Amino acid sequence: MNEIADSIKVIAFDVFGTVVDWHGSVSREVAAMNLGVDPDQFALAWRAGYKPAMAEVMERGEWVILDELHRRILDKVLHDFALDSVAEAERQQLNLVWHRLDPWPDSVEGLARLKKKFVICSLSNGNIGLLTEMAKNAAIPWDCILSAENFNKYKPHPDTYLGVARTFAIEPAQVMLAAAHHSDLESARKCRLETAYIERPFEYGRAEPKSVAPWPANTLHATSILHLADLMGC
Amino acid sequence: MNEIADSIKVIAFDVFGTVVDWHGSVSREVAAMNLGVDPDQFALAWRAGYKPAMAEVMERGEWVILDELHRRILDKVLHDFALDSVAEAERQQLNLVWHRLDPWPDSVEGLARLKKKFVICSLSNGNIGLLTEMAKNAAIPWDCILSAENFNKYKPHPDTYLGVARTFAIEPAQVMLAAAHHSDLESARKCRLETAYIERPFEYGRAEPKSVAPWPANTLHATSILHLADLMGC
Numbered sequence: 001m002n003e004i005a006d007s008i009k010v011i012a013f014d015v016f017g018t019v020v021d022w023h024g025s026v027s028r029e030v031a032a033m034n035l036g037v038d039p040d041q042f043a044l045a046w047r048a049g050y051k052p053a054m055a056e057v058m059e060r061g062e063w064v065i066l067d068e069l070h071r072r073i074l075d076k077v078l079h080d081f082a083l084d085s086v087a088e089a090e091r092q093q094l095n096l097v098w099h100r101l102d103p104w105p106d107s108v109e110g111l112a113r114l115k116k117k118f119v120i121c122s123l124s125n126g127n128i129g130l131l132t133e134m135a136k137n138a139a140i141p142w143d144c145i146l147s148a149e150n151f152n153k154y155k156p157h158p159d160t161y162l163g164v165a166r167t168f169a170i171e172p173a174q175v176m177l178a179a180a181h182h183s184d185l186e187s188a189r190k191c192r193l194e195t196a197y198i199e200r201p202f203e204y205g206r207a208e209p210k211s212v213a214p215w216p217a218n219t220l221h222a223t224s225i226l227h228l229a230d231l232m233g234c
Numbered sequence: 235m236n237e238i239a240d241s242i243k244v245i246a247f248d249v250f251g252t253v254v255d256w257h258g259s260v261s262r263e264v265a266a267m268n269l270g271v272d273p274d275q276f277a278l279a280w281r282a283g284y285k286p287a288m289a290e291v292m293e294r295g296e297w298v299i300l301d302e303l304h305r306r307i308l309d310k311v312l313h314d315f316a317l318d319s320v321a322e323a324e325r326q327q328l329n330l331v332w333h334r335l336d337p338w339p340d341s342v343e344g345l346a347r348l349k350k351k352f353v354i355c356s357l358s359n360g361n362i363g364l365l366t367e368m369a370k371n372a373a374i375p376w377d378c379i380l381s382a383e384n385f386n387k388y389k390p391h392p393d394t395y396l397g398v399a400r401t402f403a404i405e406p407a408q409v410m411l412a413a414a415h416h417s418d419l420e421s422a423r424k425c426r427l428e429t430a431y432i433e434r435p436f437e438y439g440r441a442e443p444k445s446v447a448p449w450p451a452n453t454l455h456a457t458s459i460l461h462l463a464d465l466m467g468c
Contacts, residue, residue: 067403119366119367119370121366127401128378128380128384128401129401129402129403131378132353132355132377132378132401132402133353135377135378136353136377143366143369143370144362144365144366144369144379145378145379146362150362150384167361167362167363167366167383168363168366169301169363
């Protein structure tokens with residue numbers, strides 16, 4: 001008997017850090033460009049611009065997709081790293097690295113197992129085009145790609161979490177958010193979604209493992225997406 | 235050399251009638267309910283309410299998803315067929331038949347072949363939840379589900395066709411719409427998309443085959459989605 005597995009219809013996944021390894025993928029591409037910078041620090045700086053950029057969009061109330069925000073941040077980071085000489089074509093190419101992020105080793109198999117029993121979808125601040133190309137590159141078997149772009153709101157706005165339930169005409173409690181970030185899960189919980197934390201200690205690189213301590217408020221705590229499949233009886 | 239295949243990045247598919255056999259699936263479920271009506275006529279009547287219902291939504295400017303429109307039409311059709319006695323639970327169940335439509339025999343294999351070379355997505359007036367469940371039931375291998383619901387506009391509004399190009403940050407001419415309806419293709423062409431007609435002579439049932447004569451304005455004319463894969467070099 002698995003009460004939680006019986007009540008859930010849809011598992012929505014955070015993507016950056018939870019399903020894919022943005023730090024490893026971005027720093028590897030930056031390293032390959034031989035820009036003479038620390039790829040690890042470059043990746044961290046780029047990602048550090050992410051939350052403030054989305055917060056600004058939400059404050060202004062005018063929708064801008066993440067590809068565009070990534071590009072604005074990239075231009076700033078290149079300047080901060082004294083790389084103003086990087087050409088437009090290279091910037092465009094590098095900006096699309098977020099479409100080419102590699103999944104964590106357990107992601108594709110874990111999702112394929114969960115897909116047999118549940119609807120699995122993304123719920124990411126990445127735009128639909130970005131998430132589609134990423135899934136195609138990495139063979140991520142989504143039943144459906146849902147994005148902040150569907151709701152013209154970035155997480156943690158409630159419209160995103162509640163939007164998953166509305167899309168499938170189910171109750172919020174029939175949706176589980178799976179994420180490697182307690183703050184995302186906490187926002188989902190306020191909207192009455194169930195929550196599963198996924199441990200990704202190396203999200204910010206192997207040099208600086210992050211805490212993956214459980215928060216008791218989460219419904220489930222999994223060491224990987226494969227472990228989540230175990231916990232959900234798949 | 236295949237110039238058209240080289241220029242196209244995304245193939246967007248109309249769904250009802252093009253990828254799935256709505257008439258066969260709906261009339262089979264209606265027949266199984268033993269309502270004492272002609273299942274063929276019932277299916278045709280239900281579908282006949284589709285265009286006027288969407289036109290009304292577009293005129294009023296207040297978004298209503300197709301599941302809800304299907305339900306309103308169903309209630310009217312049940313009344314017209316003197317079936318007011320059909321209970322609420324049965325109506326709810328029957329309304330979801332649109333989530334359970336069977337693909338035409340060539341659809342899944344044809345799409346799987348096209349997917350190797352192109353991004354393949356839906357561009358349907360069906361809502362996202364409907365299209366997701368349909369794809370899951372029928373193993374339709376979309377890279378991405380796009381719906382009128384993404385744009386809050388029903389086809390043939392230009393925002394839907396142009397929305398595909400915008401979603402993937404490409405030119406309209408890099409998108410091909412594949413559909414079994416010349417009117418849909420004509421509207422796409424006005425937005426500068428390329429077009430592929432798919433022959434579905436039995437869309438309205440075997441009793442009344444529809445004309446599948448080519449229109450010279452279409453970029454391609456295919457007898458099936460497998461044939462489209464041939465034409466696109468997949």
